[in-house]
Amino acid sequence: MKAHDGIYLDGAWRPAAGQDVIEVVNPADEQIIGRVPAAGPEDVDAAVRAARAALPAWAATPPAERAARLTALRDVLAARKDEIAETVTAELGSPLPFSRAVHAAVPIAVAGSYAELAATHSFEEKVGNSVVHHEPIGVVGAITPWNYPLHQIVAKAAPALAAGCTVVLKPAEDTPLVAQVFAEAVHEAGFPAGVFNLVTGLGPVAGQALAEHPGVDLVSFTGSTAVGRQVAATAAAAIKKVALELGGKSANVILPSADLARAVNVGVANVMSNSGQTCSAWTRMLVHRDRYDEAVELAATAAAKYGDRIGPVVNAKQQARVRGYIEQGVAEGARLVAGGTETPHERGWFVSPTVFADVTPEMTIAQEEIFGPVLSILRYEDEEDALRIANGTVYGLAGAVWAGEEAEAVAFARRMDTGQVDINGGRFNPLAPFGGYKQSGVGRELGAHGLAEFLQTKSLQF
DSSP: OOOOSSEEETTEEEOOSSOOEEEEEETTTTEEEEEEEOOOHHHHHHHHHHHHHHHHHHHHSOHHHHHHHHHHHHHHHHHTHHHHHHHHHHHHOOOHHHIIIIIIHHHHHHHHHHHHHHHHOOSEEEETTEEEEEEEOOEEEEEOOSSSHHHHHHHHHHHHHHHTOEEEEEOOTTSOHHHHHHHHHHHHTTOOTTSEEEOOOOIIIIIHHHHHOTTOSEEEEESOHHHHHHHHHHHHTTTOEEEEEOOOOOEEEEOTTSOHHHHHHHHHHHHHGGGGOOTTOOOEEEEEGGGHHHHHHHHHHHHHTTTTTSOOOSSHHHHHHHHHHHHHHHHTTOEEEEOOSSOSSSSSOOOOOEEEEEEOTTSHHHHSOOOSSEEEEEEESSHHHHHHHHTOSSEESOEEEEOSSHHHHHHHHTTSOSSOOEESSOOOOTTSOBOOEETTEESOBSHHHHHHTTEEEEEEEO
C-alpha cells in the first residue's frame, strides 16, 4: 500500500498547507506503515470551498445520474476488495478474514444499496394541496472513527452523495489509508471535482475546523459520546444540523426459555469481534439466576478460544484504557473468569479476551463503554428486573434478546430503550436504520432513514 502525501481536494491530490504529518502504525507489530498529511484549518477551508462550489451542479444532477456514479463507486470498491481488506488489516490490526468479510464486504453492500436508493427514492410527494420536495441539505462535514473505517465512511458519504450533497471527509487519524483508497475510488468512479474531498488530520485541529466551518451545513460524526457533545456544542453556535452515532453499552438479554448455549456462544463472539471495538457490541450479558452459573462456565470456555483469533486494539492508549477498566472491575468486586491484564503477545497492542462474572449494574464496567474484548455477565431475578438492568445505562444503541419463542423475545425487545435489537441472533441488515436512543446519538444511518438525514424539506402550496 502507498500513502498519498497530499489531500484530495477539488478532484486532485494536492499538497497540504503545512508540513506536519501523521504516522500510521500497525497495531499488531508497532511498525510505521505510512505517513499522511496532518491537515489544518487552511486545508479544511479549501476543501469546504471546493465542496461549496461543486454543490449547485451536483444538487441539480438527476438522481438517476447520481445513482450511476454510485454504482460505479460500488464496482470500483468491489474490484479493490482485497486491497481494502489488506489496508484495514495493516492499519487497524484486524485479522485478514474478518477484514475481507466485514471491513471490505459490508461497505460495498452499503454503497450498492445507496446506488439503488438514489434511483428509486421519491424526492417529492403530494400532501393535500402541497407538493413536498426533499432536497440536499448542502455541504456535509463527515468525521469518521477508526473501528470500522471504510464502513463508516461509506455510511456517511454514500447517502450524502445520493441525496445530492457534497462532502468533506475527515477520517480518524489512526486509519487514514483506507480513506485514501476510498478517495481514489471516488475519482475512478467519475464523480465531478469538488463533490467529494478528503482531509486527513487530527480531531482537535482538522475535525474542529470542519465542525465549526460556516460553509458546512451538516456535521455527521461517529465516535465517543464525550466528543459527540463537543461536536454538537460547536455546531449549535451556527444552528447547524448534526447527526451523531455515539457510544453504547448494549444488553444481551437471555430469557429463561432460550437456547442457552447458542445465546452465550453468539454473545461472546459478538463482543470479541473486531477486538471488542464495536459501539453496538453486546457487552452486558443478562442471565436469569437459575441458569447463571452455567452461562458463566459457557462464556469462559468460549472466550478462551479467541486468544489467538482476535487482533490487537488500535493503539497503546486504547490498550491502557481497556486494561484500566479490567483492573477497575476487579477492584470493584467483579470475578474474573477469563482473560485479564496479562499481555498475550510480546509486541503489539493486544488485550486478552476477558469475561467478568458477578457483575452488578452499578459497577463501572457495567455502565461505561470499554471498547475492548471485555464481557460483563449480570444476574437478574425476573423479567422486570432484566428490563430494569437492560435500560439502566445512559446508552441505547443496540441489544439482543433470546427466547424459546420469537414472540416472547419480540415482546421484551419492544420495551428496551435502544435503537436496534437482534432477535435470537438476527442477521445484520444494511437497509435497516441504525442509531441510538439517549446518549448513543441523534439521527439514523443506513437505508432510506440514513438518506433522509441528508435531505431538507420544502413544501409548495397550490
